[in-house]
Amino acid sequence: MRMRNPVGGVVRRTAHGIMASMEQLWAPWRMAYIARESSSEEEGCFLCAKLAGHDDAANLILARGKRCFVIMNLFPYNSGHLMIAPTEHVPTIGHLDAPTLTELMTLAQRCLGALGASLRPDGYNMGINQGKVAGAGLEEHVHFHIVPRWNGDTNFMPVLGDVKVMPELLENTYRKIRAALDPLMTTPAGPPRRTRRAT
Numbered sequence: 001m002r003m004r005n006p007v008g009g010v011v012r013r014t015a016h017g018i019m020a021s022m023e024q025l026w027a028p029w030r031m032a033y034i035a036r037e038s039s040s041e042e043e044g045c046f047l048c049a050k051l052a053g054h055d056d057a058a059n060l061i062l063a064r065g066k067r068c069f070v071i072m073n074l075f076p077y078n079s080g081h082l083m084i085a086p087t088e089h090v091p092t093i094g095h096l097d098a099p100t101l102t103e104l105m106t107l108a109q110r111c112l113g114a115l116g117a118s119l120r121p122d123g124y125n126m127g128i129n130q131g132k133v134a135g136a137g138l139e140e141h142v143h144f145h146i147v148p149r150w151n152g153d154t155n156f157m158p159v160l161g162d163v164k165v166m167p168e169l170l171e172n173t174y175r176k177i178r179a180a181l182d183p184l185m186t187t188p189a190g191p192p193r194r195t196r197r198a199t
């Protein structure tokens, strides 16, 4: 399905959101995000800045644990791209104690459950870019990425940097994932219980 976006470029609606098409060259809303992000980076670590804020929805923080928190990526590689970070400002997982490492992966497990329920991806890429050479955008504060994947989505992936998920849709995605994640935050970690599927 194709539709027009506010500045006249053609966007494509897919099963997992609306992606900008290749001819999308002018995106003022995106520039506003970049400007805001770069100004906050000048003030310090954006993860710590958002963690210190009080409006989790505005800051796209999906969940807060005791030692780690979940936040959406402002520059997603795909719809639903999340980051899980320790609340402590440290550069590597080598700086994290065992309870923090456990909570990080527990949150990852819950995020996968929430993403599966809300966005229904076909798979995930997960991992940490540690160090600039490995592609870390913020190397001072370690963070674990979860990138949902859909069959055939490589057509839309920003391998050459010319296709991106439109940033204003982050709020919609945030609401969907948050609604699925909130109940999981209060249930014990572990394998998901089997749910009966309506046929």
Ligand SMILES: [Zn+2]
Binding pocket: 045, 046, 047, 048, 049, 088, 089, 090, 140, 141
């Ligand atoms: Zn930080």
